[in-house]
Amino acid sequence: MxxxxxxxxxxxxxxxxxxxxxxxxxxxxxxxxxxxxxxxxxxxxxxxxxxxxxxxxxxxxxxxxxxxxxxxxxxxxxxxxxxxxxxxxxxxxxxxxxxxxxxxxxxxxxxxxxxxxxxxxxxxxxxxxxxxxxxxxxxxxxxxxxxxxxxxxxxxxxxxxxxxxxxxxxxxxxxxxxxxxxxxxxxxxxxxxxxxxxxxxxxxxxxxxxxxxxxxxxxxRQRSNLVDWVAAVTDAVAKGWSREETVERVDFSERYPVDVGQGYMMSHIQTLNAGSLWDKITQGRPA
Ligand SMILES: [Zn+2]
Structure with missing residues (x-):
């Protein structure tokens, strides 16, 4: 170690x-x-x-x-x-x-x-x-x-x-x-x-x-990651984008790689993050 x-x-x-x-x-x-x-x-x-x-x-x-x-x-x-x-x-x-x-x-x-x-x-x-x-x-x-x-x-x-x-x-x-x-x-x-x-x-x-x-x-920097994700999806919702459109267009995969051994999950993470934020924001729940 x-x-x-x-x-x-x-x-x-x-x-x-x-x-x-x-x-x-x-x-x-x-x-x-x-x-x-x-x-x-x-x-x-x-x-x-x-x-x-x-x-x-x-x-x-x-x-x-x-x-x-x-x-x-x-x-x-x-x-x-x-x-x-x-x-x-x-x-x-x-x-x-x-x-x-x-x-x-x-x-x-x-x-x-x-x-x-x-x-x-x-x-x-x-x-x-x-x-x-x-x-x-x-x-x-x-x-x-x-x-x-x-x-x-x-x-x-x-x-x-x-x-x-x-x-x-x-x-x-x-x-x-x-x-x-x-x-x-x-x-x-x-x-x-x-x-x-x-x-x-x-x-x-x-x-x-x-x-x-x-x-x-x-x-x-961790704070920025969180704030930027929420801002991007809040903006998507304000533009009237559907969940599908938001998941397709909001993507932070360029910012960092995925941790060891999970590189194949990159698009899965983007989809989960964008989709779950869209659900919460459109339902008026805390992001
Ligand atoms: Zn965890």
């Missing part, structure tokens, strides 16, 4: 989120788990080489942040916001989370097929939250503080994990650094407030949900 500070590690090279860990003098705290099976197993080994895993914290409920929890069963307590717990591995008409996790394995982790559970095995113990909270929560582990800050917007249960002693914050997908932002299912108004909250932290490093580690300077 990449060293962010002497005690903080992350991996920005995997398909899925940036799984991370903080090594304290009283054990290891994991922040999000790798979606791909062999990557999850390898990260657990690497973490345990530094000490006992005390907590596994999830920053959001999206599959690529939580599926790997399965491979961390028995390794400390899983800490989740209520909003993550309630939506954990959700099955909706448009998304079967388990199928989504399974789909990436043959192409991105063929050796993982041997350790990929069947659906019943998985749901018997997916390693869901043991400590579930609302609002914010502070954990102390050895000489380190973990401030779990509720920063909804990208998802309802979104949190940022601020570790002041390391001058680091892990934001989950409140930040997509230099890659496409997924904003279907999001509340952009809340998301902008989340960026304000994070920008008030005195940190040197921002570990995003996807893309390279950045500094606080990047926050305004």
């Amino acid at each position: 990449q060293k962010v500070t002497p005690q903080v590690f992350t991996d920005t090279t995997l398909r899925g989120c940036n799984p991370s860990m903080v090594v304290t003098d009283a054990g290891v705290v994991v922040v999000d788990t790798p979606q791909l099976p062999t990557k999850a197993v390898a990260m657990r080994q690497e973490a345990e080489a530094h000490g006992e895993i005390r907590y596994v914290i999830n920053t959001e409920h999206h599959v690529d942040h939580i599926f790997g929890n399965y491979y961390f069963r028995g390794a400390g307590m899983v800490v989740q916001h209520q909003g993550v717990y309630d939506n954990f591995m959700e099955v909706t008409p448009s998304l079967d989370s388990f199928a989504y996790a399974a789909e990436a394995v043959p192409t991105d982790d063929p050796e993982g097929e041997a350790i990929f559970p069947d659906r019943d095995e998985y749901f018997a113990d997916p390693n869901k939250g043991h400590v579930v909270f609302t609002g914010d929560l502070t954990l102390r582990v050895g000489n380190h503080t973990f401030e779990l800050l509720h920063t909804p917007g990208h998802t309802p249960g979104q949190i940022a994990v601020h570790v002041p002693e390391e001058r680091v914050v892990f934001t989950g997908d409140t930040i997509f650094s230099e890659c496409q932002t997924w904003l279907m299912g999001s509340n952009v108004t809340q998301w902008l407030a989340a960026l304000d909250r994070i920008s008030a932290l005195d940190v040197d490093w921002v570990v995003p949900g996807h893309g390279e580690v950045v500094t606080r300077d990047y926050l305004h």
Whole structure:
């Protein structure tokens, strides 16, 4: 894994989120788990080489942040916001989370097929939250503080994990650094407030949900991505464009590539982002 500070590690090279860990003098705290099976197993080994895993914290409920929890069963307590717990591995008409996790394995982790559970095995113990909270929560582990800050917007249960002693914050997908932002299912108004909250932290490093580690300077670029998407679709609605016309014409694919391993999803992301914003704006719901 990449060293962010002497005690903080992350991996920005995997398909899925940036799984991370903080090594304290009283054990290891994991922040999000790798979606791909062999990557999850390898990260657990690497973490345990530094000490006992005390907590596994999830920053959001999206599959690529939580599926790997399965491979961390028995390794400390899983800490989740209520909003993550309630939506954990959700099955909706448009998304079967388990199928989504399974789909990436043959192409991105063929050796993982041997350790990929069947659906019943998985749901018997997916390693869901043991400590579930609302609002914010502070954990102390050895000489380190973990401030779990509720920063909804990208998802309802979104949190940022601020570790002041390391001058680091892990934001989950409140930040997509230099890659496409997924904003279907999001509340952009809340998301902008989340960026304000994070920008008030005195940190040197921002570990995003996807893309390279950045500094606080990047926050305004994430803000622009959100504001520009909403402005473009608001403008489309004002011009009377239909949903189909909006999806066809509003496109930010030139701005950034898609994160590792998901390049084939570029037009899917544009369609989901434009379509979901059009739905919300025309229905008078918050964007
Ligand atoms: Zn996400």
